[in-house]
Structures are given as C-alpha cells and as structure tokens.
Amino acid sequence: MRALLVDRSAPGGLRLGTAPDPRPAAHQALVRVTATSLNFGEVRHGLDGAPDGAVLGWDAAGVVERAAADGSGPPVGTPVVTLGAEGAWAELRAVDTALTGPAPAGADPGALSTVPVAGASALRALHRLGPILGRRVLVTGATGGVGRYALQLARLGGAHVIASTGDPDAYGPGLRALGAHEVVAAPAAVGEPVDGVIDLVGGGQLVDAYARLAERGTLVSVGHATDTGEAFPYGAFFGDQGRHDRTLTTFFLLACTDLAPDLTRLAGLVASGELDPQIAWRGSWERAGEAVAALLGRRLHGKAVLDLT
Structure with a gap:
C-alpha cells in the first residue's frame, strides 16, 4: 500500500512511499482511508520520536474494506471515521472497532477526518x-x-x-x-x-x-x-x-475505549452542517510537507486535511 513514511531528509519529515499492508487483529476492521487530518501534537512530537519508515497518524475517514473477525463494528462498505495511535497516513488502516464510528453516506471525507481527535x-x-x-x-x-x-x-x-x-x-x-x-x-x-x-x-x-x-x-x-x-x-x-x-x-x-458512539454523533453533526469542521488547509497528501510546515509555524487556525489522491 502507499503511505506517508517518516523520512527526516524529506520536507516536513514525510515522504510518500510504500509500506506493508496492515494485518488486523480480530477486534479490528480494515479501513480504506480516503482522507486524514493532521494534529499539532502528532506532528510536533510524533515525528520527533518515530523511526524512519514509520506510518503515523491519528485521524482518518474512509470505508470499511474488511469487517472485524470477531463480528464487532460496522460491515463492509460502511463509511467511517477512525481514531488510533498510528496508521492513519496510509491507504489501508487496521483500527479497533471501539474507535471506529459509522458516518453518513455521501458526507465529505475530508470534513469527517477532522472529527476524531479535535x-x-x-x-x-x-x-x-x-x-x-x-x-x-x-x-x-x-x-x-x-x-x-x-x-x-x-x-x-x-x-x-x-x-x-x-x-x-x-x-x-x-x-x-x-x-x-x-x-x-x-x-x-x-x-x-x-x-x-x-x-x-x-x-x-x-x-x-x-x-x-x-x-x-x-x-x-x-x-x-x-x-x-x-x-x-x-x-x-x-x-x-x-x-x-x-x-x-x-x-x-485513547484511553476512552468506547468512542465509537461519540465519533458517529460528531460525524452526523458535521455532515448535517450543525458543526463546522473549520478546515484551514486542504490538499493532496503529496503536499504533506506544506501542511506540516504550516502547522509547526503556527500559521493555521483550524484543521489541516490531506486527501489521499
């Protein structure tokens, strides 16, 4: 799969490359990611402590490609918002179903991707x-x-x-x-x-x-x-x-293990327009270095969204 890999020689400390597909545990769904949003904490502290080649990322929106083997969580084809300690900056993500919230069909994935952490x-x-x-x-x-x-x-x-x-x-x-x-x-x-x-x-x-x-x-x-x-x-x-x-x-x-209902509720409010996701920067994940630089430079007041295109 394609993924943003930690690479300190690249602009913003990230480069687009390939990584092995994740292998979900029984309580995890495999999600095909369509958009991810960046958070200052993961960019400021996560990149500093991660080895080259790591796939980071907390927030992602996408569609369930493989349901969890234990029967928990949403079925295949469900649009979802997801949260985890890593793995959001990739085409495929294995994520706990307790941290996976079904989202309204047809909603903007970029807007939904701002929901999990913020x-x-x-x-x-x-x-x-x-x-x-x-x-x-x-x-x-x-x-x-x-x-x-x-x-x-x-x-x-x-x-x-x-x-x-x-x-x-x-x-x-x-x-x-x-x-x-x-x-x-x-x-x-x-x-x-x-x-x-x-x-x-x-x-x-x-x-x-x-x-x-x-x-x-x-x-x-x-x-x-x-x-x-x-x-x-x-x-x-x-x-x-x-x-x-x-x-x-x-x-x-991340210690709150029952976040799926919250994620679904928030996704619904964003999709309906009752909550404004306040996207301050949006672009292809090929421009991740620009987004990282803007975040670290405190030039963004709102969310930065990367579309996986």
Missing part, C-alpha cells in the same frame, strides 16, 4: 464539566482545532461561551461566528467567575483559568500548547476563600 476531545472534555445549560464556560486556546469544536459544542449545549485567544481583534469575529458570546485575550481578563474551563494551553493560562472558577466549578486540562509547566501560587487550593469544591481534572482520549 471533535472527540472537545466533546469528552465538555462531558467532564457536567450539565452546561445556562452555565459560563471558558475555552482557552480557542483558535485551534479542539477549541473551535469546543466553542460550537458548548453553544449547542446551551452554555454562555467565552473564548480566549491571544489576538481578539484578529480572531474575535470568527470565534463569535462559531458560538462565542465573549472573546478575551487571556483567562485573567474574564470578568465574572466561570462554571467550567476547557484548557488547551497549559502553563500560566491554566493557572489563571483555575483562579476564575466559580464554586463547584471544573477545569478540564486537555492541551499543552505552551510546553511549559504550571506553578500555582500558595493558597490557590485553599477551600475557605469563598470558592470551595473546585475541580481540576485530565483525561487521555
């Missing part, structure tokens, strides 16, 4: 906040792929949505169009306390966002764009300062 991370993070109808929800790093899905899903869930971005003047109109009621430059600029935070930045912004939590509020740490640690001031976790019972929590998406 959409599912946003949805699972919002689940961790609990009911959000009528509550104030802050999303930090709102211009990224996860952030843009989180804004839309929070607005659909009835929350008062606050987006945090480093340049509100440039990105404010677009974020408001996605569902943000307010756009601020940083968590410290938020006025009234918030009931929930989806943090995609880490570092000092996570610390400041936690300080804005209302009583019984929850902060879900999802992303770590700053690549720096968090230093909380003395007293940040005292419970007698008027805001007791606050929670800071994390999760790991």
